[in-house]
Amino acid sequence: MTAGTAQNWGSTLDSVVVYAQGALCRRLARGSVPPGGRVRVTGLPRSLDPGSLRARVLGAPGVRVTEARMEVEAEPLGPDTGTDIDAGNGTGSRDALRREVERLRDAYAAARGRRDRQLSLIEEVRGLHPVPPPREPEDPHRRTPVDAWLELAEFVDERLAGLHTRLVELEQALLQLEHELTVAADKLARASTDAPPAHVETTVSAVLTLDGTGVTDEVEVELEYGVPGAVWVPAYRLTHRQGDGTGRLVLRASVAQRTGEDWTGVRIALATADLRRRTDLPKLRSIRIGRRQPAPVPSGWREPPAGLADLFAGYEAAGPRPVTTAAPAASRTGSASGPVPPPPPPPAPQGFGGPPSGLPVPGSAYGSSPDVYGGAMADQARPAPAQPAYGQPSPARPAAPSQPGGRPRGGGFAGAPAPRAPAAMAPPAPGAAAPPPPPPPPAGPPQPSGAELDYAALVLSGPDEPGGRRGRLFPTSPHDAVAADHRRRAEAVAALPLPGHAVRPRESAGSFDHRFDAAARADVPSDGTWHTVTVGEIPVGLRTEYLCVPSVEPTVYATLVLSNATDQALLAGPVEVTVDDDFLLTAALPTLAPGGVRRVGLGPAEGIRVTRRTNVNESTAGLRNNVTVLDHRVHVELANGLARPVTVEVRERVPVASEPDIRIEERADWTTPADGAGTEHHAPGTRVWRVDLPAGGTTALDGGYEIRIPAGKALVGGNRRS
Template sequence: MTAGSTQSWESTLDAVVVYAQGAVCRRLTRGHVPPDGRVRVTGLPRTVDPGSLRARVLGASGPRVTEARVETGAGRLGPDAPRGLRDEVERLKDACEAVRGRRDRVMSRIEEVGALRPVPPPRRRDDPRHRRTPVDAWLDLAGFVDERLTGLHHRLSELEEALRVAEHEVEVAADRLARASTDAPSAHVESTVCAVLTVDGTGEVELELEYGVPGAVWVPAYRLAYRQGDGSGRLLLRASVAQRTGEDWTGVRIALATADLRRRTDLPKLRSIRIGRSQPAPAPAGWREPPAGLAGLFSGYDAAGTRPAVPVTARAASPMAGGAPAEFLSAPPPPPPPPPPSAPVQARAKHGGPPAPGSMSYGAAPATWGAAPVAPGAPAPAAPGAPAPGAVPPPPPSPPAGPPRPSSAELDYASLVLCGPDEQGDRRGRLFAEAPFDPVVAEHRRRAEAVASLPLPGQAVRPRESAGSFDHRFDAAARADVPSDGTWHTVTVGEIPVGLRAEYLCVPSVEQTVYATLVLSNATGQALLAGPVEVTVDDEFLLTAALPTLAPGGVRRVGLGPAEGVRVTRRTNLHESASGLRGNTTVLNHGVRVELANGLPRPVRVEVHERVPVTGDPDVRIEERAGWAAPVEGAGPDQYAPGTRVWRLDLPAGATAALDGGYEIRIPTGKALVGGNRRS
């Protein structure tokens, strides 16, 4: 089936799921199934992963998709192709070179004029004296040179300024081209990527195509709106998305996932450890002798006659799994059926799970695979290191004894390629680990994956670093547009219900300043990932803070800065005395008094932190006074240091309060230091 006889359907990008790196796109198309069932769905990007293509029929229960593969074509742009930024860059470069050429010519003229010197007349043979030059001639020449140099230097300054402006315009246009969407074709070639499907059924059907692409990243961001005195607020989840997949996401439903799209999903191999006499390693599973009837499997295909050369897609390993990209070759006519090979080679299936031992066959790649075709009657070119014509070739090396020893590449399920009936030699119907390399496809994917190295927005954290060992997915409430330009774009995901209350915190022993905080509690079943949060208080932007990862049910504080309306003062006193029968115990009596004043027009809840000493010597005793309480571990949003004591009180508007506390340190005289700081 050639490309011209296959019916083409246009498709529309409907939804995209952006992972930590990479994305999975979903396209929809509708049409009437032709009699042969072959459909070509257009619109796929140039960075599509061939191994990730999936297709299914929506709604209908009878028709189904029996085959799906990716094909790529290329052609010259027509004369009516729209001019874009690339043409603008070329035009500006030509204009810049023209200005540079005029500048160089003026500089050459300046050198020529500056080199003018007066030459005295030659002396005659019969005249013993030198001939004198008139002074006016010297002055006229100097005036001429000065006048010409003045005009040329003025012209040179104008051209240098014009050249500077032209070079700046070229740099600006080149930067715009680098930041432009990669959805447009290249300079002179338009490449088309499509999915060739085989549909088993009749009538009108709706198809869904799903495929993976590299070159997409995202980081979370938030916006918190809070009104003072109301005790309520709104937390809006937004995302910064950057993509260079080769297609613009216009009006698509976007979902954001923290999972790693490149993570391998094969099961680990648990090898037993034995103590005793060493035993030979068991033969690897998943291989067997090629079946006896494999050579005649394609007899009906060969009996149909020689077919013209058509583009054959060499399916390659998924780049998401670390494989090499595919290459598109022109397959020659199929050779006669080869004899079955004598030695098996390890292979594994490209799709599906690991097969049971003895469930597949595999073959060795011929030595001439990938060589250029030779014209009939022409001598075959000698390979590098081959013996000269007429020489006796050395005998081939004998295969190693025992079962095959597969390499790590041959044990990789995702990197194997199943060769079709149009392959050369004895490759037909067998699996191979190697994959051809297409530099054009590799360049597109290299440019797409460059977005992973974009500088992150301020205080942003990548989702894989903040999600930990769990994966989450966030679906955007509305459709969004994200062009393929490799820069950050903001997408609104939706509002997240969170608990919110305002608290004021101070540690007067460190700093006599009261800080305003917002205590967030996550009441949803999904984690809030770490990222920047823009805090708006009473519809006025206050600051941008860093929100830590908030697990389901977790509580965290977000600082809002100093609260100038609430003041705190701390006073301490120390009284040293001796006690005991012989005064052998030193008593250090510490008193702490904290005074608070609320100058705000609303009541506030203040939390005051103090700290008492902690000792590891059983002979040193610390006795606390009533007035504060030890924090309950796990009851608050913070991790408290050892010895922390907390006062919590509600302070009405315009009110003041005084908090008294203290502690006594009893030290035996033999363990007390003479002098030193008694206050800390």
């Protein structure tokens, strides 16, 4: 299919689902179905994963997609195609920014050279000093020309003053150019990658084949594809008013993407799932004992045609092609001159048993598995590809040696044999061990990979290829190297430093996956920097409580107790807390599961004071005073200096006995906190007082416990406990 046989349709990016790494984009295209049914949808990014492309027709039951394939076209840019830099805001195309950086770099190098030359001149002038002529022993004493010395010193001072003045000007100009170069380099690093590279314009399009009869109206086609180079982390903004039992928690996301296309006015959804996680189920094959065995599954491999080696006999008899440009032959004593040998053949591509480097593994959410996305889909069903006319495979024929992954060792798709060793091979050295024999070929026909079964992408090797490749089909993708480079640069966005208190969604989501849909459309340029996107408001239960542990620190801390009553988890991330329309602080929100309750610390509460006093009495008890009683008394006083009532939680800790002859008896009205799902974890022996204090009120709490131990023993560290 050529460019003239397909009708071009423009497309617009409608929605994007950003996963933990990578994104799934959805484009819409509209047009009338041409008579041939072949259309070309343009506007796709360069970093698109070819194995993730799928298409379907919306709202037209009589039309379906029977083939979808990606094509890349490149053409040189004209001399006046670039976009100049806008002097007002410093924005422009990447090509113009790159030219500006190169110009400033050259100017900076020239300015530094001028500064260095000025420094060398200063050193030369500074080294000027009077040198008296040598005096012979018989010569009489001569008078020193003081006037000449003074004139030389005056000349040096005057010359140095002018040179230093010029040096100050050169250093200022150098600093200015360094600043401009830093700003331009930063703009280039932050510029959007949604622009063609220098001097070349690359067009990525999806070529679709539509099957529909009697359709005259316009149809709408949906394209879905995966791209790397997109990450996100959650962020929150919490608004609360004191005395109110609810709050507004706004979920925001920091999104960074370098996919090669700007997301302008798109619907964004955020997911915690791994886009490249395998989704195929393991298969356990049965082991059968007996003569009757199940028929082998057809692999798609076909026998190479007979007489393939004789097909190029006439081409070889014609002799080598004339050499147009010959390198100068190196003369050597005793060596015969001969024709220049042809360059060595390029190494056969490796890894056809699996997906190319940088692509998802088969069976992933947008991998190359034909039962998930495939290159050609028709209403979620892909027809079986036609088999090439190579004849039927012979089960009894020994297969060619294959490499790991099922690819024939010779690189050929049609059962190419292993390459033969060169005829002129140096004999092994005397006494050297003989090389081990090659392993026997595995039984059965070769099992080609998915790339080798993609018949539309196979290319017939010509007569100039090595002998093991001529006349055979090989998968080839001329744009794989360039696309891999685009994907590699796009995936570098995963190494961006995270904002403060931010946590990767895969780390905070745990074993569950969640999705959050933004309420409004947003813009995210392809510049590889963080951009804030507002997702929506989440209703949460909220109350203010005060917490203190006076045995550790005589300070009362203010906390917000959040309860999640929704069916979605709140992932860990930074939360900006605003109380009574005043920004308070940015705290770290822990992961809050549905139905969970968590605390967020707000810092010390200066309006509430707490004091603690302890008293320990040691006595004996028992029939023969064989028990030592350690009576610990705790007295806590609270004073509320705020203008509103508060609830204060006072925490104490009771010792936990690890031996059976030690008993602990509590004498207080405190309670034991409950540990369970969705609640805060407490250390063993924790006891809690919950006190409601009115505005300006005070209260006192008394508690204690007794430790009973045998009289002949003592506690480690002393019997007195504070």
